[in-house]
Amino acid sequence: MGGLAFAETDALVMLLLAILLGGAIGLERESRGRPAGLRTHILVCLGATIIMIASTRMGEFTHALSPASRVQVDPGRIAAGIVTGIGFLGAGAIIRIGDLVRGLTTAGCVWFVAALGITIGQGLYTLAIAATVLALTVLLALTEVERRIQPLVYRSIVVTAGLPQAEAIEERCRSLLAERRVRVEDVLHRLCVAEDRAEVTFKVSVRHRLQSGEVLRAVAALEGVVDARWF
Numbered sequence: 697m698g699g700l701a702f703a704e705t706d707a708l709v710m711l712l713l714a715i716l717l718g719g720a721i722g723l724e725r726e727s728r729g730r731p732a733g734l735r736t737h738i739l740v741c742l743g744a745t746i747i748m749i750a751s752t753r754m755g756e757f758t759h760a761l762s763p764a765s766r767v768q769v770d771p772g773r774i775a776a777g778i779v780t781g782i783g784f785l786g787a788g789a790i791i792r793i794g795d796l797v798r799g800l801t802t803a804g805c806v807w808f809v810a811a812l813g814i815t816i817g818q819g820l821y822t823l824a825i826a827a828t829v830l831a832l833t834v835l836l837a838l839t840e841v842e843r844r845i846q847p848l849v850y851r852s853i854v855v856t857a858g859l860p861q862a863e864a865i866e867e868r869c870r871s872l873l874a875e876r877r878v879r880v881e882d883v884l885h886r887l888c889v890a891e892d893r894a895e896v897t898f899k900v901s902v903r904h905r906l907q908s909g910e911v912l913r914a915v916a917a918l919e920g921v922v923d924a925r926w927f
Contacts, residue, residue, distance in 0.1 A: 706819070707749050714738075714745040714816050717828040718809045724835050730802045732789045740785065741809040741816070744778050748817020775814045782810040801835075846903050850881070853898040853915060854925050859887065861920035862894035868918050869898060876911055878902045893922065 718741025719734060726733035751774040786803035808831055815824045853873075857865040866883065873880055882899040902911070916924040 710745055710749060710816050710819070711742060713821060713824065714741045714813055717812055717816070717824055718742060720828055721805050721809050721812075721831060721835075724832060725802055725805055730789070731791075731799070732785075732802045732806055736785075737805065737809045740782065740806055741813040744782075744810045744813025745817045746813075747774060747778060748814050752817065778810055778814060779807070782807055805831075805835075848901050848903055850899070850901050852927050853900060853912065854923075854927065855896045855898070855915060855921055856923040857894055857896070857920050858922065859889065859892045859894050862887070862896060865894075865918065865920050866896050868920075869896070869915055872914055872918065873898065873900060873911070876914070878911055 715738055718738045721741075722732075722734040722737025725737065786806045789802040789806060790799040808827075812824055812827060815827065853869070855865060855869055862885070870880060879901045880898050881901055884897040884899070886895040886897070888894070912924055912926055915921065
């Protein structure tokens with residue numbers, strides 16, 4: 697009876713730790729306005745912990761049975777099932793709008809807290825706490841580093857012009873973009889003869905995000921350009 701009480705107390709500590717550590721990751725995501733926030737991360741971590749506790753208890757129970765009636769329970773397979781299943785929830789956090797993809801970090805966090813729950817459920821408290829500290833360091837400290845390195849950004853510039861000016865507009869835009877160190881990766885054309893206009897799409901890469909507004913204004917100011925927009 698005392699062993700059972702100890703086991704229940706140990707399980708309660710695991711659940712509280714899952715709420716605390718999963719909540720720490722979820723709070724960071726919540727503060728950034730991400731779709732998977734505080735409650736989602738806590739529930740994922742808590743759920744993974746409960747499954748691992750239950751599977752461990754089932755394993756202990758089956759070992760007490762006679763070899764003839766023993767049913768094998770492998771906690772490793774259950775952990776693998778958690779990692780596989782949580783991928784569907786992580787995929788739901790990823791949003792794609794055109795060439796822009798959002799939510800990859802949040803999906804990674806959801807996967808991480810599931811692994812955190814597995815670790816807590818196995819009683820590896822020090823590892824779980826250390827992993828949470830490292831994850832929060834990555835999420836909080838490296839955000840500023842990302843801002844400073846000026847990552848390469850891929851965008852598209854759509855330029856609309858009259859049909860007769862389409863070829864000249866393309867050459868002018870290429871020249872203007874080259875002057876501003878904006879690399880043209882590809883060019884797509886769409887012609888509308890009935891409306892006597894052409895649409896030229898430049899797939900570009902730019903090192904500095906703040907440059908995009910100035911570049912678009914310069915493209916829109918070119919002679920013959922009817923409309924210019926980013927996406």
